[in-house]
Amino acid sequence: MTGGGQENRGDAQELEKAPTRIDGDPEERVLRELVDRFPGSASSIARVRPGLVRARIKREDLHDSCRLLRDALGFEHMSMISAVDYPDRFEVVYHISSYQNNITLELISQTPKDDPTIDSVSDIWGGANWQEREAYDLMGITFKDHPKLERILMLKDTLYHPLRKDFRG
Amino acid sequence: MTRTAEMWINMGPQHPMTHGLWNLRVKVDGETIVDAEPEVGYLHRGIEKICENRTYPQVIPITDRLCYGSSMSWSHLYCRTIEDLMGLEVPERAQYIRVVVLEMQRIASHLMWLAAYAVDLGMMAGFIYGMRDREVFIDLLQNLSGSRLTYNYTRIGGVAHDLPPNWDREALRACDYMEQRLREYEDLYEGSKIFMMRNTGVGLLKRDDAMNLGVTGPPMRASGAKYDLRKDRPYEAYADMDFQVCSRTEGDCFARYRVRMDEMWESCRIIRQAIHKMPKGKWRVVAPRNAPAGTGMARVEDPRGEGMMYAVGDGTDRPYRLKIRSPIFVTVSAAPKFLVGYKVADVVAIMGGLDMCIGENDR
Numbered sequence: 428m429t430g431g432g433q434e435n436r437g438d439a440q441e442l443e444k445a446p447t448r449i450d451g452d453p454e455e456r457v458l459r460e461l462v463d464r465f466p467g468s469a470s471s472i473a474r475v476r477p478g479l480v481r482a483r484i485k486r487e488d489l490h491d492s493c494r495l496l497r498d499a500l501g502f503e504h505m506s507m508i509s510a511v512d513y514p515d516r517f518e519v520v521y522h523i524s525s526y527q528n529n530i531t532l533e534l535i536s537q538t539p540k541d542d543p544t545i546d547s548v549s550d551i552w553g554g555a556n557w558q559e560r561e562a563y564d565l566m567g568i569t570f571k572d573h574p575k576l577e578r579i580l581m582l583k584d585t586l587y588h589p590l591r592k593d594f595r596g
Numbered sequence: 597m598t599r600t601a602e603m604w605i606n607m608g609p610q611h612p613m614t615h616g617l618w619n620l621r622v623k624v625d626g627e628t629i630v631d632a633e634p635e636v637g638y639l640h641r642g643i644e645k646i647c648e649n650r651t652y653p654q655v656i657p658i659t660d661r662l663c664y665g666s667s668m669s670w671s672h673l674y675c676r677t678i679e680d681l682m683g684l685e686v687p688e689r690a691q692y693i694r695v696v697v698l699e700m701q702r703i704a705s706h707l708m709w710l711a712a713y714a715v716d717l718g719m720m721a722g723f724i725y726g727m728r729d730r731e732v733f734i735d736l737l738q739n740l741s742g743s744r745l746t747y748n749y750t751r752i753g754g755v756a757h758d759l760p761p762n763w764d765r766e767a768l769r770a771c772d773y774m775e776q777r778l779r780e781y782e783d784l785y786e787g788s789k790i791f792m793m794r795n796t797g798v799g800l801l802k803r804d805d806a807m808n809l810g811v812t813g814p815p816m817r818a819s820g821a822k823y824d825l826r827k828d829r830p831y832e833a834y835a836d837m838d839f840q841v842c843s844r845t846e847g848d849c850f851a852r853y854r855v856r857m858d859e860m861w862e863s864c865r866i867i868r869q870a871i872h873k874m875p876k877g878k879w880r881v882v883a884p885r886n887a888p889a890g891t892g893m894a895r896v897e898d899p900r901g902e903g904m905m906y907a908v909g910d911g912t913d914r915p916y917r918l919k920i921r922s923p924i925f926v927t928v929s930a931a932p933k934f935l936v937g938y939k940v941a942d943v944v945a946i947m948g949g950l951d952m953c954i955g956e957n958d959r
Contacts, residue, residue, distance in 0.1 A: 478829050479893070503807040506895070509906045509919035520906060520919075522893065526807065526823045533893065554810020557929035558921075565644070580637040580958055589645055590917075 453528040454480050457500050465492055471535070481533040489536045490546040493523070497551050501525045502532065505552035508559060510566035512592045517543045519568060523552075538568070547573040565590040600626050605940070609638055613944045615712055616954030620931065620947065624940060632935040634928050639958040647918040652678055652752060652887060655915065660746040662920065663956040665708050666899045667746045668701035668737070670956065673896050675750045676831065677905040677918075681892025682752070684883060690754035691833040692874040696767065697737065697749065698832075699863040699870070703774065704733040705899035706856045709951040710781070713853070716948040717794050722784060729777050732770050739763060754880030764871045771864040778860055785853070795850040799934045799946035802847060809930035812923050813901025814859065815950060817843040818851035825897040836873060837866050849949040856951075886913045900924050900951050922956040 454474055461469040461482050469492070471483040484492050496502040506522040521534040538545055547570035549556040559570045560579040567588035570576055578585060587594055608619035617638035623631035643662065647655045659674040660667040672694060679686060686694075707730040714722025734744055739760060741747040749756050785791050801811065803820040817824070824841040826834045842858035844851035887909035895904045901923025908917040927950055934946050 503804075504812075505810055506902060507904045507906065507919065507921040509917075511908055511917045511919075522895075522904065522906070522921075526821060529828050531895065552810065553805075553808050553930065553933075554926050557925060558810075561925075578637075580640040582637075589642060 453501075453525070453530050454478075457496075457530065457532060458482060460495065460500060461492060464495060468492075475533070478529065479531050479533065481535070483535045483537075486536045486538055486545050489534075490548060490551075492534070493521075493548045493551050496523060496532065496534075501527045503527070505548065505555045505558070506531065508555060508562055510562040510568050510590070512566060512590065514592075516540060517566070517568060519545055519562065521548070543567060544569040544571055546571050547576075549573055564588070567591060602630060607943060608635075613716065613947055615948070615952050618928075618952070618954055618957070620943065622935065622940065622943065627939045627941070629935050629938055629940065629943070632932045634931050636925070636928070636954070637958055639954045641959065643959045644918055644920060647915055649914065651885075651913045652883070652915065655918070656750070656752075657746065657748045659920075660748055661955065662922070662959065663953045664745045665953055665955075666701050666705040668697050668749065669705075669896065669898050669903065671748065672698060672750045673894055673898070673903050673905055674918075675752050676894035676896065677892045677907045678752045678883075678887065678915075679892075680894055681887050681890060681907050681909050682884060683888075684753050684881060686754055686832075687878040687881060688833070688875050689758075689877045690879045692870050693755050693759065693879060694750065695833045695837065695870040696867055696874075697740065697747075697755075699866045700733045700737060700767070700770075702899045703860050703863050704730050704737075705951075706860050707733075709856065709899075710853075713948045714785070714791075716944045717791050719785070719788060719791060722781070725777075725781065725784070729774065732773060736763070736767055736770055739766070751880055752883040754878070756880070758879050764874075767867060767871060771867050774860070775864055778857065778864075782857065792850070794942070794945045795848070795853060795949075797848050797850075798938060798942050799849045799852075799949060800847050801930075801934055805930075805933055806847075809933060810926035811901070811930050812927065813898065814852055814855045815927060816901070817841070818855045819847040820845040825895060825902065829895065831894075831896060833870060833873075834866075837869050839866050839869075849945050852949045886911060887915070898923055900953060900956075901927060920956075920959055922959065924950065924953050925957045928952065928957065 458472050465488045468485040468488045469482050473481045475481050502523045502525045504524040506524045509520045511518045517538045519536050524531045562568045563576050564578045564581050602625045604621050604623050608614040609617045619635040621633045622629050656671050659670045662670040707726045711723045711726025738744045741749040801819050806816045806819040822841050822843040827841050839862045842855045844854055889911045892907045904921035906919040907915050910916040
């Protein structure tokens with residue numbers, strides 16, 4: 428009624444390049460593409476259960492592989508980004524979903540303890556923006572080229588990252 | 597368009613629009629919104645950190661507190677995640693009981709949204725009606741579990757106890773009652789000229805934007821994406837249920853309202869079927885005290901969207917890490933896309949139509 432929203436029109440052109448559904452076995456195809464395109468980087472390939480596949484990727488290739496996943500393999504939705512603090516490394520776990528192929532990919536990337544930086548994927552999926560901010564806020568992972576990497580749940584002047592295992596309140 | 601000096605306005609943290617503590621900063625040019633930025637975190641309780649210091653069963657009541665409006669779906673999601681981590685198979689009767697209580701929780705949650713939405717848009721009668729009928733389902737869940745909002749009913753490996761005597765009959769009666777009332781609501785809401793004027797054509801969101809921005813649940817389905825995890829990746833006993841995925845193509849606030857109303861109709865159907873098909877038998881298996889080293893993930897259709905948890909076990913009796921994905925946290929991050937181009941007066945309708953819940957948003 429108020430006639431707004433004109434600015435919302437026509438800014439999703441880039442997404443329309445996304446292909447239609449994968450025929451045959453999408454799980455097999457996704458894992459094979461990852462191994463073919465990133466040899467030596469993609470590892471620990473596994474089919475966990477129907478609809479869920481898992482792969483590890485080196486952090487240098489994370490951004491390229493995510494772009495491949497969205498543009499060529501139909502993953503439209505970044506479901507969840509979790510950061511985990513293991514004794515010897517940080518792991519950033521991306522759960523990426525495809526509506527058209529009805530599968531979820533658990534893509535795991537790891538960073539060393541002394542350099543917790545990784546490429547941001549928020550230019551690929553808008554939904555990753557706040558989840559990366561949350562991972563930065565609570566776990567202290569720095570996402571390179573993030574548009575606004577600021578604290579989101581904690582106060583702006585907090586000095587610590589509370590979900591780290593060495594944090595003692 | 598005439599341009600005037602732009603300025604930022606804080607709507608919140610204390611504002612009738614917010615339904616909880618959060619702040620929406622909008623940049624306005626006259627009456628038109630040119631930019632928006634939600635600020636959250638006022639209710640951050642560190643639930644993920646608390647969970648790392650509790651044993652697996654002790655976490656269940658904490659996950660109830662993620663959202664008091666739909667606590668059953670959160671404790672159920674947690675139990676599913678840990679069942680995945682431990683490799684447990686839930687008995688068939690427990691799966692059907694879970695479907696019944698989850699759908700009741702969905703109706704109660706949607707009714708609370710509907711009541712709050714009515715008040716946002718200036719219909720006090722709708723608020724009173726919605727809250728009254730929500731009590732029907734809350735009473736049933738209270739009969740079942742003993743508490744009114746935070747049920748603590750699902751367990752790792754099943755549910756806490758069997759249904760009380762005659763509970764199934766009361767549940768069927770509640771569905772009959774609810775369907776009568778839903779017709780009344782549709783007349784009441786859609787017959788209100790003000791409600792329709794403030795809803796139709798406001799807060800447009802396109803399907804591709806919704807997917808890319810991570811918007812899930814009723815807002816995404818109202819934008820034309822027909823995807824419901826209960827149908828497309830069934831869990832518990834949903835594969836046996838006959839129901840429709842409710843979806844609309846308009847993508848505005850009215851479509852979101854309509855999707856939620858249709859979902860309540862479908863929930864009544866699911867409750868009836870689940871009660872009729874419910875087998876006899878065990879309702880719980882004993883879960884081990886310790887979880888193996890490994891990870892577990894579960895993904896369910898929460899009333900607000902896609903709820904997800906990721907648990908890391910390390911062989912002890914406490915989770916090493918529990919990550920909670922709140923659907924509304926991601927949905928509200930898309931707020932600028934909903935808001936830009938509309939007027940300040942539309943903010944209440946647009947943000948109210950998302951069903952904001954701060955408890956699960958801030959964790």
